[in-house]
Amino acid sequence: MTTRIAVSGESPYDVVVGAGVLEELPSLVDAAAAQVLLVHSHSMSDLATRVETALRDGDVELVRAPVPDGEAAKTVEVADDLWSLLGRHAFTRSDVVVSLGGGAVTDLAGFVAATWLRGVPVVHVPTTVLGMVDAAVGGKTAVNTSEGKNLVGAFYPPAGVLCDLTTLSTLPREDLASGLAEVVKAGFLRDPAILELIEADPAAALDPAGPALLELVERAVRFKADVVGADLRERGGREVLNYGHTLGHAIEKVEEFRWRHGDAVSVGLVYAAELSRLAGRLDGDTVARHRSVLQSLRLPTSYPQGSWPELLKAMSIDKKVRGTTRRFVVLDGIGRPAILEGPELSDLEAAFTALNS
Ligand SMILES: NC(=O)c1ccc[n+]([C@@H]2O[C@H](COP(=O)([O-])OP(=O)(O)OC[C@H]3O[C@@H](n4cnc5c(N)ncnc54)[C@H](O)[C@@H]3O)[C@@H](O)[C@H]2O)c1
Ligand SMILES: [Zn+2]
Numbered sequence: 001m002t003t004r005i006a007v008s009g010e011s012p013y014d015v016v017v018g019a020g021v022l023e024e025l026p027s028l029v030d031a032a033a034a035q036v037l038l039v040h041s042h043s044m045s046d047l048a049t050r051v052e053t054a055l056r057d058g059d060v061e062l063v064r065a066p067v068p069d070g071e072a073a074k075t076v077e078v079a080d081d082l083w084s085l086l087g088r089h090a091f092t093r094s095d096v097v098v099s100l101g102g103g104a105v106t107d108l109a110g111f112v113a114a115t116w117l118r119g120v121p122v123v124h125v126p127t128t129v130l131g132m133v134d135a136a137v138g139g140k141t142a143v144n145t146s147e148g149k150n151l152v153g154a155f156y157p158p159a160g161v162l163c164d165l166t167t168l169s170t171l172p173r174e175d176l177a178s179g180l181a182e183v184v185k186a187g188f189l190r191d192p193a194i195l196e197l198i199e200a201d202p203a204a205a206l207d208p209a210g211p212a213l214l215e216l217v218e219r220a221v222r223f224k225a226d227v228v229g230a231d232l233r234e235r236g237g238r239e240v241l242n243y244g245h246t247l248g249h250a251i252e253k254v255e256e257f258r259w260r261h262g263d264a265v266s267v268g269l270v271y272a273a274e275l276s277r278l279a280g281r282l283d284g285d286t287v288a289r290h291r292s293v294l295q296s297l298r299l300p301t302s303y304p305q306g307s308w309p310e311l312l313k314a315m316s317i318d319k320k321v322r323g324t325t326r327r328f329v330v331l332d333g334i335g336r337p338a339i340l341e342g343p344e345l346s347d348l349e350a351a352f353t354a355l356n357s
Contacts, residue, residue, distance in 0.1 A: 004195035005221050007137065007157070010228035015137055015161040015225060017218050022167075025098075026052045028123045028160030033096040035061045035089060037346055039082065039101040041073065042066045044127065047167060051100055051125060063089050071106045071257065073101075074143045076152070082112045096159070098120045101133030102175075103261075110145040112143030114156035126183075128171055129179025129213075130262055132163040133186070133220035138228035138238075148259065156210060161215060165264035168208035174257050177297045178262030183216050185243055185269060186223040192334050194219050208278055220255075229332070240337040243267035243329040247352075250314035251303060253276040266299035267355070275351040276330040279340055288333060304356045314352055346353070 002018040028034060036055055040048040045066065052062055065085055067073040073199035091322075097120060099109030106124045113122035124136035127352030133189075166206050168176060187194030197212055198205045204212035224241070231237035248268030252259055273290040289299045315326070326348075329341045 003218050003224050005218070006229075007225040009157065009232050011157045012229075013158055013160050015163065015221050017132075017163045017165075017214070017221055019165040019214055020222070021162065021164045022050055022054045022125075022180060024251050025051065025123070025125065025162055029055065029060070029098065030121060030159065031092065032062055032094050033121075035063060035091060035095040037063050037065055037066045037082070037086060037089070037091065037095070037097045037111070038057060038100060039067060039105060040103075041069045043069050043106055044101060048100055052097065055098075058079045060211055061089075063355055067105065067108065070102065070104050073104045073146070073236055074149075076143055076145065078108060079115075079143055079354050082108075086112070086116050091116060091214060093117050093120050096123060096212045097138075098125060099125045099130070100125045102126065102129060103131045106131055106136045107140075107142050107150075109159065110139075110156055110174050111143050111153055112115065113352075114141050114154040119156065122156070124158050125162045125164070125167070127169065129176055129217065130182060131179075132161075132217050133179065133224060134182045136161045136163075137169060137221055137224045149252075157232065163221065163243040165208060165214050165217065168213075171208065173206065175260065176208065177299055178207065178260040180216070180264040180297050181244075181262035181269065181299055182293065183220040184290075184297070184299075185265065186220040186291065188222045188269070188334055189240055189243055190226075190274075190335055191219050194314065195289065195334075200230070202244040204309045234241075239327075239339065240329055242274045243331070243337060246315055246326075246328055247311065251306065252316040253308055254306065256262065263300050266301060267303045269294065271351055271355045272299045272328065274354040275328060275340070275343065275347065277331075277349050278347050278354070279330060279338075281330055281332045281344065283333075286331070302356045306352075306356075307320060308352050309339060311352070312345070312348065326341075 005015040033203040097113040126136040139157035142150035149340040248265040330340045
């Protein structure tokens, strides 16, 4: 079964979700396109061949662009190689870039598409849970520089997104679970049915071939689509997506990005819940529910090895901090996010102690 989720905004687009829906790809690629640049990780050439077959049914010239695996793809040098390729093939604005891979590939390909001729259409085919529920939806694109992660990029909505759950069959279990941290976040911010589904059968949630994961991805995409449809450029509503991310980003930084993003977010979610409780907003049972849901997916829920002064410093230079006031997304209850401005340092440290106790 195929579900189409509409993302509204200046440039509306559809996210197609289903198992075995790769053949829907031509419907997302502009029929007028003469050429498609297929950007994919080196390691995913088998899948790239499947995409090529799906697209060859149309009358389109396909140029394959293999890029390094994971974060190594998100560099200005790799972007430059892709710009050269687009130049050599005389890509015009009616041609299309297709990305195939995890969030690193969708970020890179989105950025290259945003900048080539000031914007050619891009269709994302995410192959990780994180890519499906987060990176590919919402139009944020970026590459890294020597000064840090995601510092150069653009808000650039795709022309379409295709989430085919069968592409997850080769994804390592740890990567799959890590992506589910964002799904759990969506559950607490908006959709308790997500939490109930995981609680009913955590193993089913981790099975890429089963119906539970399909429903979880659909629900999380619906949530993200709603939020970014109302606020593409991060002027307000989108800030709630940062739930669990302030400490999560600090852990990633302190660990020099050796942690999976979702693992850091998992710890960050428990921290944000503890902070919500200490601020008198959230009850202890809901905090405990954060721990139990995440632990049932074997995600980390504490960070005893962390140095608080180091984490606090890393949080202070988080780009999401506006001016000098620290802002945290907290919960007043399930489905009721709020912003906590300028919490006392003692509360922040107490939440860290609670996280690890
Ligand atoms: N633009 C956004 O809004 C946004 C949101 C969240 C994260 N991101 C970005 O996404 C990136 C992380 O994405 P990710 O977690 O998908 O990691 P990733 O893209 O680095 O992929 C993780 C690893 O899994 C491999 N892989 C991908 N799909 C596979 C599959 N189906 N089978 C086997 N291996 C597969 C990749 O080659 C890579 O080695 C980060 O760069 C982050 O900044 C962007
Ligand atoms: Zn995230």
